[in-house]
Amino acid sequence: MSPAPATRNRLLDAAATVVRRDGAQALTLDAVAKEAAVSKGGLLYHFKSKNDLVAAMVERWLADFGREMDEADVAFVRGYVKASTPDEHELGMLAALVADPSLLVAVRRQYGIWQDRVERESRDPVDGTVARLAADGLWLAELLGMGPPAGELRDRVLERLSELAEPLD
Numbered sequence: 001m002s003p004a005p006a007t008r009n010r011l012l013d014a015a016a017t018v019v020r021r022d023g024a025q026a027l028t029l030d031a032v033a034k035e036a037a038v039s040k041g042g043l044l045y046h047f048k049s050k051n052d053l054v055a056a057m058v059e060r061w062l063a064d065f066g067r068e069m070d071e072a073d074v075a076f077v078r079g080y081v082k083a084s085t086p087d088e089h090e091l092g093m094l095a096a097l098v099a100d101p102s103l104l105v106a107v108r109r110q111y112g113i114w115q116d117r118v119e120r121e122s123r124d125p126v127d128g129t130v131a132r133l134a135a136d137g138l139w140l141a142e143l144l145g146m147g148p149p150a151g152e153l154r155d156r157v158l159e160r161l162s163e164l165a166e167p168l169d
Contacts, residue, residue: 008046008056011036015057015095024095029053054099055106062110075167076121077128080114081158084135085142094143123166131164 014036018027029050033043047053065083072079115132122128138157141148149157 004046007036007038007042011038011043011046011053012057012060015053019095024099027054027095027099051100051103054095055103057095058103058107062107066110075165076117077131077165077167078162080118081131081135081161081165084139121167123168127164127166131161134161134164 011032015027015032018031018035022031027050029040029043029047032053033040036043043053047056068083069076069079072082074082115129118128118132119125122131134157138148138154138161140146148154
C-alpha cells in the first residue's frame with residue numbers, strides 16, 4: 001500500500017477511535033490529527049473538511065459491510081444478518097448523524113438497494129424484511145450498548161434471523 005492510502009486509512013481509523021472513545025460530538029479535525037499523530041495540515045491534505053472525513057468514514061463502512069456480506073458465502077439476506085455486527089468503521093454512520101445528516105444520502109440509497117434484494121431473493125419477503133430489520137436493531141443495540149443480547153442468547157437470535165432469511169430455491 002502506498003503511503004497516501006495508508007495515511008488515509010490511519011486517519012479514518014483514528015476518527016473511528018475518537019468517536020468510539022469520546023462520542024460523535026468529539027469528532028474534530030484536531031482530535032483526529034492528534035489521535036493519528038499527524039499534523040492538522042497532514043489531515044487536511046487527505047480530507048478538506050470534517051464533512052469530507054465523515055463522508056469517507058461512511059463510504060468505507062458501506063464498502064466493508066458490502067464486502068462482509070459477499071464474503072459470507074450464503075444467500076444475500078443471511079449474509080446481511082451475518083455481517084450485522086458493529087465494528088469501528090460503522091462509527092462513521094453515527095458521526096454522520098451528529099455532524100451532518102445529509103451525509104446519510106448514500107446510506108439511504110444503499111439500504112434501498114439492499115431492501116430490493118431482500119424482497120427479490122427471500123423465500124418470503126416479509127420474513128426476509130423482518131430478518132433485515134431485526135439485524136439492524138441488533139446492530140444498533142450493540143453499537144450503542146443498548147442492552148444487546150450476549151453469548152448463547154445472541155447466537156440463538158442470529159440463528160433465528162438466519163432461519164427467517166431463507167432464500168429462494
